Amino acid sequence: MPRASKRILNKNIYEELEDHFSFLISSLHSSQDIERFFSDFLTSEEKSMLTKRLMLHLMLENGYTVSHIKAVLNMSRETIRVHQHVWGKGGNTYKVMLQKIAHREKTKEFWKKVEQILRPFDLALQSKTNMKARAKIAGKDYQ
Numbered sequence: 001m002p003r004a005s006k007r008i009l010n011k012n013i014y015e016e017l018e019d020h021f022s023f024l025i026s027s028l029h030s031s032q033d034i035e036r037f038f039s040d041f042l043t044s045e046e047k048s049m050l051t052k053r054l055m056l057h058l059m060l061e062n063g064y065t066v067s068h069i070k071a072v073l074n075m076s077r078e079t080i081r082v083h084q085h086v087w088g089k090g091g092n093t094y095k096v097m098l099q100k101i102a103h104r105e106k107t108k109e110f111w112k113k114v115e116q117i118l119r120p121f122d123l124a125l126q127s128k129t130n131m132k133a134r135a136k137i138a139g140k141d142y143q
Helices: 011-027 031-041 044-061 066-073 077-089 092-102 105-126 131-138
Strands: none
Touching: 044 066, 044 077, 044 092, 066 077, 066 105
């Protein structure tokens, strides 16, 4: 994944750059403009990182465990732990934005796909003490 430069910018310049970036993002009005901008502006690794980070925070907001998040997003436990801390400190505006995403119809469909991915994982955990779960795994019946 991409890493930020460790070279420190002058604080005033950094704040001014942040202001320009915020202005730029807020000036994008349509989904197409936003998508085109990020396609041109970000590398595929950066887009992947940001997308996975958003989903990580949505999964945390929806009460998924670290093991579930790791299984779906293929992230390390340490990355998830760091973002649990960030997510926990998120302000009210941040939580409202996550709720907007959560209420979209596309997001509801996404959660169904996540649950399909997690079903075998959950059956494997249950199989330690549940013979029916073992039988489902053996028969590849993950429903």
